Amino acid sequence: MPVDPLFPDKYPRGTSTGTVAILCEGDMNSYEADFLEKWASIALPLPNGPVVHVWPCGTGSAVRGMADAIGRTVHIVALLDRDFHEESSIAKVKKKWETDAGKLGWSFLGVCMWGRNEIENYFLDDDVLLPVMTEAFGCDEADVTQAVNVAVKLLVPFQALQYAFHKTRLAWEDSDPARSLIGPSRPQWMPTGLKAVDANKIEEDLRKRLEKWQVLVSGEDGHREPWKGDEFLSTYQAKVREWSNYSTHSAEWRDAWAGKEVLKLVRQQLAAKKAGWWSADEAKERPVTWSEMKNNRERDAHDRAIENELRPKLVNRLVVVITSNEADPRCEEFNELANLLKGGVVPEK
Amino acid sequence: MHIRRLKIENFRAIGSLELPFDDKMGHIRPITVLAGPNGCGKTSVLFAIVQALRGSLRARIPDVPNPSDDDLHRAEPSGRRPVTATVDLELNYEDEELAAIKQVFNETQVFREKIGKGPLYPPDLPGGRLKLHWQYPPPIRRDGTRELATHLGSDPDHGFVWLNGPSAAWRGWKSRLLQSVTDMYPVGMLSVFPQDRDRRWGIDIDDTDEQTDVDRTVGPVDPRNGHPEAPTVAEALRRLGEWAHGQGLPEGDDRRNWESQLQAQFKRICAPKKYKGYWLDHARYGETPLLEDQGKEYPFRSAASGELVILHYLTKFTFPRPVHNSLILIDEPELHLHPRWIGQLYRALPLMGDNNQFILVTHSAELRQLAARDNALIDLGDLGREGTHAG
Numbered sequence: 088m089p090v091d092p093l094f095p096d097k098y099p100r101g102t103s104t105g106t107v108a109i110l111c112e113g114d115m116n117s118y119e120a121d122f123l124e125k126w127a128s129i130a131l132p133l134p135n136g137p138v139v140h141v142w143p144c145g146t147g148s149a150v151r152g153m154a155d156a157i158g159r160t161v162h163i164v165a166l167l168d169r170d171f172h173e174e175s176s177i178a179k180v181k182k183k184w185e186t187d188a189g190k191l192g193w194s195f196l197g198v199c200m201w202g203r204n205e206i207e208n209y210f211l212d213d214d215v216l217l218p219v220m221t222e223a224f225g226c227d228e229a230d231v232t233q234a235v236n237v238a239v240k241l242l243v244p245f246q247a248l249q250y251a252f253h254k255t256r257l258a259w260e261d262s263d264p265a266r267s268l269i270g271p272s273r274p275q276w277m278p279t280g281l282k283a284v285d286a287n288k289i290e291e292d293l294r295k296r297l298e299k300w301q302v303l304v305s306g307e308d309g310h311r312e313p314w315k316g317d318e319f320l321s322t323y324q325a326k327v328r329e330w331s332n333y334s335t336h337s338a339e340w341r342d343a344w345a346g347k348e349v350l351k352l353v354r355q356q357l358a359a360k361k362a363g364w365w366s367a368d369e370a371k372e373r374p375v376t377w378s379e380m381k382n383n384r385e386r387d388a389h390d391r392a393i394e395n396e397l398r399p400k401l402v403n404r405l406v407v408v409i410t411s412n413e414a415d416p417r418c419e420e421f422n423e424l425a426n427l428l429k430g431g432v433v434p435e436k
Numbered sequence: 437m438h439i440r441r442l443k444i445e446n447f448r449a450i451g452s453l454e455l456p457f458d459d460k461m462g463h464i465r466p467i468t469v470l471a472g473p474n475g476c477g478k479t480s481v482l483f484a485i486v487q488a489l490r491g492s493l494r495a496r497i498p499d500v501p502n503p504s505d506d507d508l509h510r511a512e513p514s515g516r517r518p519v520t521a522t523v524d525l526e527l528n529y530e531d532e533e534l535a536a537i538k539q540v541f542n543e544t545q546v547f548r549e550k551i552g553k554g555p556l557y558p559p560d561l562p563g564g565r566l567k568l569h570w571q572y573p574p575p576i577r578r579d580g581t582r583e584l585a586t587h588l589g590s591d592p593d594h595g596f597v598w599l600n601g602p603s604a605a606w607r608g609w610k611s612r613l614l615q616s617v618t619d620m621y622p623v624g625m626l627s628v629f630p631q632d633r634d635r636r637w638g639i640d641i642d643d644t645d646e647q648t649d650v651d652r653t654v655g656p657v658d659p660r661n662g663h664p665e666a667p668t669v670a671e672a673l674r675r676l677g678e679w680a681h682g683q684g685l686p687e688g689d690d691r692r693n694w695e696s697q698l699q700a701q702f703k704r705i706c707a708p709k710k711y712k713g714y715w716l717d718h719a720r721y722g723e724t725p726l727l728e729d730q731g732k733e734y735p736f737r738s739a740a741s742g743e744l745v746i747l748h749y750l751t752k753f754t755f756p757r758p759v760h761n762s763l764i765l766i767d768e769p770e771l772h773l774h775p776r777w778i779g780q781l782y783r784a785l786p787l788m789g790d791n792n793q794f795i796l797v798t799h800s801a802e803l804r805q806l807a808a809r810d811n812a813l814i815d816l817g818d819l820g821r822e823g824t825h826a827g
Binding site for chain 2: 120124129363399
């Protein structure tokens with residue numbers, strides 16, 4: 088795996104000023120840090136602005152670990168992915184963070200969740216996605232819309248499975264079925280093009296694995312945990328049925344689904360349509376033939392290079408959109424975070 | 437006028453260097469940040485651009501010395517200096533800029549006729565791209581005299597028409613051949629902020645032949661070079677203040693808004709500090725540009741060096757006209773600035789004027805980090821290893 092020579096430029100360093108660290112999910116090259124720093128510089132132009140740094144920590148549990156590592160030294164705000172949480176479970180998560188922070192003595196200003204599944208969902212709005220993608224790939228808006236439509240259709244089983252996992256994790260706090268249940272559920276590049284994995288095939292795999300898993304979680308003296316495999320399956324089936332009707336015109340998936348998956352498929356489809364800077368062949372530009380690549384690892388590596396070029400353009404566009412019109416409903420979504428951050432500003436002497 | 441590509445040979449610290457200023461999509465980046473250790477050639481890049489452009493643009497940039505033998509690259513393995521230094525630029529013009537320059541030339545044909553020259557029209561520039569070659573020492577003609585140092589593509593005379601557009605227009609305007617100075621607004625300029633720039637409050641802001649007087653008079657002459665004296669930052673701020681009060685301007689003239697635009701930009705970078713504008717009759721300080729920090733007012737002459745630096749940038753980006761489609765070079769913008777202000781300045785630059793290209797040279801970790809996130813960082817090398825670009 089090649090090492091990024093710019094690593095030192097991405098890692099938080101002591102040159103930063105400000106008074107609050109935002110701890111969020113995502114990796115160092117993800118959208119969170121870039122977006123939050125740019126947004127904060129406009130939305131919170133306070134003396135010595137409050138944001139010391141945005142620390143992408145990976146997973147939600149790693150955010151908690153980082154909070155424990157630095158929370159007694161600097162003010163922290165935790166910003167979590169909403170994933171598939173509903174209002175009732177959000178309140179629980181926030182309560183747990185507040186309790187932990189009190190017990191462990193963190194300088195904790197609060198915890199926030201994105202209003203949508205994750206930050207990538209905000210880039211899927213037409214006024215952000217269309218101008219960036221049409222310019223980047225030299226295509227029409229209709230091409231982008233079609234790519235979104237295909238992605239939404241193909242991702243139904245994957246998103247439904249993720250939803251079912253999420254619900255299961257909430258119900259079975261002490262175990263993680265994903266460890267034993269994972270099979271391919273994302274759309275796959277086949278010689279004939281991008282195809283969804285058959286929802287019935289996923290269900291069949293799921294049933295077999297759940298049966299094995301049922302044995303696994305059972306001890307000699309009976310089940311260690313109540314068996315909820317049927318509930319898991321029915322959650323999956325219900326979501327496949329419900330979400331199969333989604334299209335580009337449906338608003339719900341933009342909030343509810345994992346946005347990075349939609350964004351990735353849109354990117355890949357546009358790169359597969361014609362030749363350009365995104366070509367896999369440096370000698371002669373040609374459309375990217377994802378299906379001819381050896382495996383998903385190779386596809387992901389090439390996709391990351393394309394995403395790296397698009398990321399600042401999507402971020403800059405979103406920052407412009409949400410900071411140039413206070414009446415935009417998206418501005419309101421960020422006010423909660425802004426208010427938490429203001430709590431960390433040192434009062435003037 | 438933007439730079440798409442740059443190639444330098446044997447100039448100052450650079451043996452051989454080629455830099456792209458466009459991204460993978462072919463778009464010229466609004467900001468490019470050049471970083472690297474001392475002596476890797478960062479400042480040399482800026483000086484090379486200035487040397488290649490200033491003659492053709494008639495840009496007056498006294499902080500960058502005229503080329504001399506000292507500018508020939510010193511690191512030749514044989515120990516001898518190379519014979520020539522060269523700079524090749526590929527420039528890019530916007531459509532609105534091409535149209536404005538053509539319009540200016542149409543309006544100033546009568547000026548050429550007056551001095552006995554035939555009409556001159558800029559040729560078509562396919563894709564808006566112009567190639568330029570600069571050389572030191574300039575090539576020698578058969579008669580022993582020197583050629584001009586700068587050559588433009590295969591048609592030097594016509595190439596110069598494009599580069600001369602801005603200064604020709606201002607000459608035309610001063611000679612009352614151009615009716616409206618607003619014709620010039622889309623035409624890009626070259627602005628340079630060298631590292632060892634004069635930081636006094638009376639710093640010159642005028643790098644070009646452009647004159648700023650609304651009555652088209654020429655100001656006092658600088659005894660050092662015989663040129664009309666450039667206005668200082670304070671003088672430019674005064675003029676912006678007068679315009680804001682409508683002095684000498686008709687109703688609805690856009691220049692009435694320029695001071696408030698400058699104030700908004702200052703606030704964006706330096707909040708909660710404010711630039712309150714030019715006061716002609718302040719009760720305590722008299723006539724002065726005035727700043728405010730948390731309700732406390734203070735005059736320009738008492739401002740901190742960082743505040744003066746920001747005002748210097750903003751004034752130059754606003755006066756004598758807002759910069760559009762321009763090329764702006766800044767050597768070590770972090771000088772005198774708190775890291776947070778550097779970040780705010782970096783984020784504010786693309787919002788100043790329309791479609792400008794900024795090339796920054798820096799040692800600032802803050803700037804490196806911001807630029808890396810935007811894919812806008814060019815690293816010319818690291819301490820202890822070969823430079824990735826410099827020869």
